[in-house]
Amino acid sequence: MSNHDLAIIILAAGKGTRLKSRLAKVLHRAGGRTLVEQIVRACEPLKARETVVVVGHQAEQVSALVEPLGAVTVLQQPQNGTGHAMQVAKRAVGRAKFAVVLPGDAPLIRTETLKTMISAHRNGNAAATILSAVVADPSGYGRILRKSETAVAAIVEESQLTGDQREINEINSAIYCFTLEKLWPALAQVRPNNKHRELYLTDAIACLSSKGETILAHVVADAREVLGCNTRADLAEVDRVFREWKRSTLLEAGVTIQLPETVLIDPEVTAGVDTVIEPGVQLLGKTKMGARCTIRTGSVLTDATLGDDVTVEAHSLVAQSRLENSVTIGPFARLRIGTHVKSGARIGNFVETKKSTISEGAKVPHLTYLGDAKVGPKTNIGAGTITCNYDGF
Known part of the structure; x- marks a missing residue:
């Protein structure tokens, strides 16, 4: 489908x-990225002609990310609804005929869901399509x-619900697809x-409906995709879902x-087949692991x-470092930025390294600091060894 x-x-x-934070909502993190980054990345495969982010609070920081x-x-x-x-965004959409609109705090949305919503909108010749969800507690x-x-x-806000309307469990996700010449x-x-x-924006949808325009609702298969982040509890739940999906x-x-x-x-973490990850491990950033680690x-x-075949023993820290095949480190080892441990080498307990190369088959068994x-190859570093290149300034 061309977009x-x-x-x-x-x-x-x-x-x-409601987050009670000095940080703008979309700059909070869930699943290893900021909320707004998650949404932009989910939209990237759509290959839209333009991606427009409307910024306000901490605009410079948000702009620097997206x-x-x-x-x-x-x-x-000011932020006036x-x-x-949408009126502010209008000048940036160029000649686009359609627009997908998303709130900046719904980062779990998946690309495939957006694709199916767009298809439903186009095929239905709709003025607006609402991504809805059926939930147990609306x-x-x-x-x-x-x-x-x-x-x-219509979309009815909770404060305006009457009678049997309160029993409706299909909710508005605040994610939409619009035909712009009608919007x-x-x-x-x-x-x-x-x-x-x-x-x-919901008032514009009501206006379209009153004119007899077609308004569709496309129900998301997994309601978790439209979870918002209004409170710290929401943020924790969204992060939990992201982590569950990645695992x-x-x-x-x-x-x-x-x-x-x-x-x-x-x-962005990757791991090869038959790698084993024990409880309480954190794999962060762009960590890449081969097979059988x-x-x-x-x-x-x-x-x-x-x-491949790397063992990181318990309670070890490895940051911005490279470990070649059949390396063992730890327990309680700390490998800092710029460490390169070559094939078959071993780093033992209570060893710290920084900007150092440990060649093939070398051993640093315990109680050592190696800097610069x-x-x-095949060197054996005794306990208590310290190397460094730091002048104190």
Whole structure:
């Protein structure tokens, strides 16, 4: 499917008051990335003509994150509602005919879900398509009122629900697909007729519906994809789901993870078949592990590269270092930035290294600090050895 006529609009201007943080909501992290980065990356495979991020609170920091990913940013100042945010974004979408609109705090959304929503929108010749979800507890969400199996009559905010409407468990995710030539005139008619005196995008959908335009609702298969992050508890739950998905991916690829719920794995981590990850391990950044590695309890690997048959014994730290095939380190070893341990070498307990090369078959068994060092093949470094190249300044 070609999306040369599609724009992505991410509404990321909000502060996130309920998080009780000095950090803007979309700059909080879940699943190893900021919320807004997760959303931009989920949209990348759509190959839209433009990705527009509407920024507001801490605009410079948000822009610095998303612009290297190919997005353009527009400033919403003041933040006067989702409808106003769309008006601000209008000048940046160019000649796009359609737009997918997402809130900046729903990072679990998957590319395939967006693709199916876009297809449903195009095939249904809709003015607007709402991504909805069926949930056990719909409290706190706007509800979808349907007039047929596919068509929507209205979105009703929770505060406006009456009678049987409270029993509806299909909710509005605040993720939409719009036909822009129909949206812009409707948006121009929206007025701030609410207690916050803001312009709401949902009012534009109501306007389209009142004109007889087709409004569809596409139900997401996994309701977790539309979880938002309004509170710290929400943020923790979203992070938990991300981690669960990543662990499942590795398990399906032939990696053993013991007590998976205790293991923290970032999205760009890779591992070869028959690698074993013990409980309490953290695999962070762009860590890459070959086949048949063993990472024992309590170890933390950050941007580390491991060959095949590597063993990291318990409670060891490896950061920005390279371990070749058949290397063993630990327990209680710390390999800092720039360490290169070559094939068959062994780093033992209570050893720290930085910017050092440990050559093939060398042994550093215990109680050693090696900084700015080159250790030759099959060398045996005795306990208490210290090498460094630091003048104190």
